[in-house]
Amino acid sequence: MKNKFKILLVEDDSTLGYLLSEYLQIKGFVVTWVQDGKFALNKMESNIYDLVILDVMMPEMDGFTLASKMQNKFSDLPFIFLTAKSLKIDVLKGFSLGAMDYLKKPIDEEELVIRIQKLLSRLRQTNNQVSSGIYNLGRYSFNSLNHTLSYNGQTIHLTSRENEILKFLVRHKNQLCSHKEILLSIWGGNDYFNQKSLNVFITHLRKYLDKDPSLKIKNVHGQGFILKIEDKIP
Template identity: 35%
Template sequence: MTENIQVLLVEDESVLAAIVKESLEKRGFHISIANNGVEGWGMFKAMKPDVCVIDVMMPRKDGFSLVADIRLVDDEVPLIFLTARTQTEDVLKGLELGADDYLKKPFSMEELILRLKALVRRRVEKVPVLVAKEFLIGEFLFYPQQQELHYKSKIFGLSQREADLLLLLLQNKNQLLDRRIALTKLWGEDTPFTARSMDVYITRLRKFFKESSVVDIVNSRGQGYSLVEKH
């Protein structure tokens, strides 16, 4: 599975970068290294990697800025933050910018490998799109293939993760979407990290639905979420 995976590692600690490169290449990954965020941005545009591992604290352009730029042009490529910063606010900021995962230093090489494989596997095994090309949700029209949510004259572009999560909520419309089921289908595992990640995407979707009082996403604490259409 790893033979054709192109990994862009953006890390300014040369010794750590060399260790990660050697370890991953032994397992069949193809690794390209950028020493700072500016170099990483240039290499991302040139090589279109399958997955990116990005340090937060870097000279010239930090990891947060790099991820923000990447998400402007690519909603799907998996992104992992690799950093010594472990404060909750940093994790949430990374998720809000579009990161898929977060590893703190020092980390286990095996854990990094498992997360890389999981992220790439989930990109290949996308949540199936429902047969319908559009869905009416209250006053909204949802176009899953275009990843767009329309409300009157407004058009909201959704990321792949947002569109996939909204599809799951629609499949369970006016019913409870179990957290564990959603996390397993979209993130591949039910962990505190993936749970926080899903909460961030739920918050994003709620912002769109605040345009109307007819649709809401209701939280059942510890159990899951329900997409509710009020009549």
């Protein structure tokens, strides 16, 4: 790995933190391990990282609180949760805070590495795609410049609204996009009629994407939508 990815591991369990940091370094990552959320924020102030791995249950500042602070100060820094909290409400909260993945303990170290590699590869690909306006979306090719969605030689021409909504979801894929965020970004206003319009366009996009079962636009009741792209872990 020529340009080694830099990872900040925030884990208060000294045994697990040591084992994970050592294992990730063996696998070619540059790892900084800290055991406290406040210290982690200080590290982010003075260093550049490609990914942050957060434990949820930590003293003084839990992982959810740390993630919220990160979104305010380091909104472009991707992070994942690694935690024993596995209730659905905790998973949804993790994604609503912007997490790229939510891994439940105990976890196999090899699976963790595979997920990290897939995530970082996907982020790098997405960054390249954003500059070109062309996105590889599962088995689809989405060209946001000419408003087309292509699958197996067939092309769907999107309306301007459909195009903008899909582009917003793609840029925040696997993250919860709240109704308010989407409406303010695309419509410029958050009201009842815009909400109804958004639901109609989401229905259209679901129909367009239904040929690839690895793609789903999930509805989180009362909150928003997640464009879920399933990675196949070998």
